[in-house]
Amino acid sequence: MLILCAAIDAQRQSKPWLIGCASAALTVGRNQRQTAKQLQQALGDFDQASRANFLGWVRTKTQPTAQLAVTIANDADWTPANLITDPVEYIQKKQKHVALVGGTGDGKSTFTQYLSSKIGGRVVVYDSDAKPDDWSWLDQKDVIGRKGNFKAIDTAMGNDLTTLEELVELRGDGGDNAIIGRDRFLIAEEFPLLVDECDNAARWFKKHLKRGRRYKQFVLAIAQNDTAENYGLQGDKETLYSCCCLVRLGQFARDYARTVLKNPQLEQWLKAGGKKRFMVDDVPCELDLEQLEYGQWCSGANLRREC
Numbered sequence: 589m590l591i592l593c594a595a596i597d598a599q600r601q602s603k604p605w606l607i608g609c610a611s612a613a614l615t616v617g618r619n620q621r622q623t624a625k626q627l628q629q630a631l632g633d634f635d636q637a638s639r640a641n642f643l644g645w646v647r648t649k650t651q652p653t654a655q656l657a658v659t660i661a662n663d664a665d666w667t668p669a670n671l672i673t674d675p676v677e678y679i680q681k682k683q684k685h686v687a688l689v690g691g692t693g694d695g696k697s698t699f700t701q702y703l704s705s706k707i708g709g710r711v712v713v714y715d716s717d718a719k720p721d722d723w724s725w726l727d728q729k730d731v732i733g734r735k736g737n738f739k740a741i742d743t744a745m746g747n748d749l750t751t752l753e754e755l756v757e758l759r760g761d762g763g764d765n766a767i768i769g770r771d772r773f774l775i776a777e778e779f780p781l782l783v784d785e786c787d788n789a790a791r792w793f794k795k796h797l798k799r800g801r802r803y804k805q806f807v808l809a810i811a812q813n814d815t816a817e818n819y820g821l822q823g824d825k826e827t828l829y830s831c832c833c834l835v836r837l838g839q840f841a842r843d844y845a846r847t848v849l850k851n852p853q854l855e856q857w858l859k860a861g862g863k864k865r866f867m868v869d870d871v872p873c874e875l876d877l878e879q880l881e882y883g884q885w886c887s888g889a890n891l892r893r894e895c
Contacts, residue, residue, distance in 0.1 A: 690837030709771030742786035771804035790820030797831035
């Protein structure tokens with residue numbers, strides 16, 4: 589009986605403790621749930637902010653004017669697999685005309701004079717800015733347009749079109765033997781300017797592109813942009829690209845490697861080589877004209893190195 593009474597008394601004394609512990613547990617559980625909810629909300633806010641920041645970054649980097657920095661490993665020993673060192677041989681094998689593209693200081697005139705000494709045939713130059721000592725190794729009657737004489741250039745281009753028609757007749761009557769020795773290499777400096785100033789220029793270029801090759805009348809037109817419009821071929825880019833080897837110098841070569849060929853390593857290779865590296869169509873070329881002796885490529889030539 590005493591034991592039973594003691595047990596009942598102990599049970600009565602433990603109830604407050606049990607109730608207190610239960611209340612404490614409920615309070616702790618409620619606080620934990622509230623903390624977890626707050627933490628989840630905070631994480632959600634953080635995730636939302638991160639997404640917003642990321643989307644903002646993407647929008648910034650994909651704007652038309654955005655620039656992404658791309659780091660390319662610069663291997664000093666890397667050489668393009670399709671590298672050529674003789675652009676004249678390449679152009680002659682293609683049997684095409686030449687469209688030369690480059691900015692001021694890229695070496696357009698130096699390359700042109702080198703090519704004119706190697707390509708063969710009588711060289712005729714249309715150059716409204718030629719100085720007295722430019723093209724000094726040529727017959728000066730074949731350097732046309734000095735002192736901005738666009739009328740002389742326009743007249744000569746008209747005569748070239750007549751000559752082309754005569755060659756068509758000769759070859760039609762006597763075959764290729766009838767036009768032996770009539771080969772010519774016609775150079776048009778600053779061709780967009782000639783298109784603006786000379787009525788015959790655009791027709792002269794297009795006629796020679798389409799028919800000149802058969803009659804050994806090759807042309808080289810120089811510009812600072814490779815658009816068809818710059819060459820007087822409005823809306824006819826196909827003729828420019830199919831009939832010409834496009835030689836791109838300087839920044840034009842690097843831009844072509846990056847934007848058209850999608851080859852940043854080639855772009856860096858071109859940049860590292862300066863003027864001696866350029867593009868002929870889709871083919872990289874290395875030729876250091878500055879290091880060649882005059883006698884190696886053009887006896888008596890007076891190079892316009894500033895160009």
